[in-house]
Amino acid sequence: MHASKFGSTHSLRYSDYKAIAFVALGGTLEFYDFVIFVFFIETVGKLFFPATISDWLRQLQSFGIFAAGYLTRPLGGVAIAHFGDLVGRRRTFLFSLSLMALPTLAIGLLPTYDQIGLFAPVMLLVLRLMQGAAVGGEMPGAWVFVAEHVPSIRVGRACGIVGAGACAGLLFGSVAAWAVHRCLPPEEVLRYGWRLPFLLGGMLGVATLHQRRKLHETPVFEALQRNPTPPRDAPLTALARHRPGHVLLLMSLSAVVATTFVVVMMMTPALLQKQYSLPAADIFAAHCAAILALVVGCVAAGSLIDRVGARPTLTWGFLLIAASNYGLNVVAAHHPAWLLALYLLTGFALGTVGAMGAVFIRAFPPSVRCTGVSFSYNLPYALLGGVTPIAASFLSTLTPLGPAHYVAAACAFGVLVAQTAAINDKSAGPRPARASHSGNQPDHDSPHPSPRT
Known part of the structure; x- marks a missing residue:
């Protein structure tokens, strides 16, 4: 079957949706495993560091271990992607999930400082570094895997569903942490309750790994293997x-998305409670609803980019993020009844991240696609993941709207980037969107694979 062109009536088949669902589920669990740490960071500090040190130092060390995962994210992502371009998407795709599931399971079983001394925080750090490397390979690998399985005119929708799955991991983590703290008294959480979400995530990850093994290599990479071109350079x-x-x-573009996502989804609940004294329960409910809206928004943005292209999707998406975030911080502060509706709108607007996958995929030819997507996506996230909380927190001390101004500035820059030719370039891929199962060659409307492109 030839790759579909724009305007074709070809739709995603049942087998496409099944493969996308397995991939998205893996993304949900990987991001759940990565973020669940932050929900128990205070507990981790008490258990994995000496009781004799001050509270602020214990908290600093705990956040340091959490942040360490961001440091290995680009390194692990590029290393995994390198082999994805050389030995296949499927193998590295399985490896990234196992690299997340097994350390998460191990954290749930890890002895504490009282049991093994300094080995406890050292082992926790090593496991956290492994998690960071895994999450660096997951999203780029997932985008490439689904994009090279579906018709070319449905790449945006497929990548949007994968992005939605990853965002759902945030909701899964929030609910799991809430359930543990809700059902167990503090002393039980400290004794064993904190381990439960890690054990759950690790076991579900292992189960999902078994399902992922049933997935086949992408037709695009198989076409490259049938027509190998000796590489002159590493990817x-x-x-x-x-x-x-x-x-x-x-x-x-990735820096813009990282900035907006960290502020809106990770920092806004605490900022609303601190600056405007809104009830914590109302903020938690609105935040969970916003994540659901984000999941829907990812699919909507991915589908929209298939229909109208990157420039209008990203432009209007970034403008809506800035406007709705201002509304959330201005209106909800004085009219708390609007908190839920405005956070829903902001979460849906942030679903613009769902369009990212198609933009990244179409920018690189198959021979270097995994590496190109991973490097471009992960490095800004690693840098901005640490800088943004500091910058936004500092701006909040100057004015309550400081973080909203920060998001608006990032969105304005994103609008400018969205106008460039490179962001709207489709010439590189994904190439045969659905290769023939009879072994036919790649589509003639696609450029010939070349590692030198």
Whole structure:
């Protein structure tokens, strides 16, 4: 079957949706495993560091271990992606999930400082570094895997569903942490309750890994294997030599998304409670509803980019994020009854991140696609994941709307980036969107694979 062109009536088949569902479920569990740590960071500090040190130092060390996962995210992502371009998408895709599931399970079984002394925080740090490497390989690998299985005119929707699955992991983590604290008294949480979400995530990850093993290699990579071209450069070297402009612009786009996501989804609940004294229960309910809206928004943005393209989808998406976030911080502060509706709107607008996958996928040819997507996506997230909370917190001390101004500035930059030719370039891929099962060659409307592109 030839790759579909824009305007084709080809739709996603049942087998497509089944594969996308398995991939999205894995993303849900990987991001759940990655973020569940932060919900129990105070408990971790008490159990994995000496009781003799001050509270602020214990908290600082705990956050340091949490942040360490962001440091290995680009390194692990690029390493996994490198082998994805060389030995296949499926193998590295399975590896990234196992690299997350097993350390998460191990954290749930890890002895505490009172039991093994300094080995406890050292082992926790090593496991956290492994989690960071895994999450760096998950989202780029998932985007590439589904994009190379579906018709080319449905790449946006497929990647949007995968993004929605990853965002659902945040909701899963929030609910799991809430349930533990709700059902167990504090002393039981400290004794064993904190382990339950890690054990749950690890076991579900292992079960999902078994299901992922049933997935097949992508038709695009199989086509590359049938028509091998001796590589002159390693994938990362080829990118630096032949597509530096694409990489820089996509890194800029990823930086915008990282900034907005961290402030709106990770920091806003605490900021609303601290600055406007809104009830914690109302904020938690609105935040969970916003994550649900984010999940829907990811699918909507991914579907929209298939229909109208990257420029209008990203432009109007970033403008809506800035406007709705201002509304959330201005109106909800004085009219708490509007909190839920405005957070829902902001979460849906933030679903613009669902369009990211299609933009990244279409920017790189198959021979360097995994590496190009992973490097461009992960490095800004690693940098901004640590800088944004500091910058937004500082701005909040100057004015309550400081974080909203920060988001608006990022969105304005995103609108400018969305106008560039590289962001709207579709020439590189995904190439045969659905290769023939009879072994036919890649589509003639797609450029010939070349590791030098």
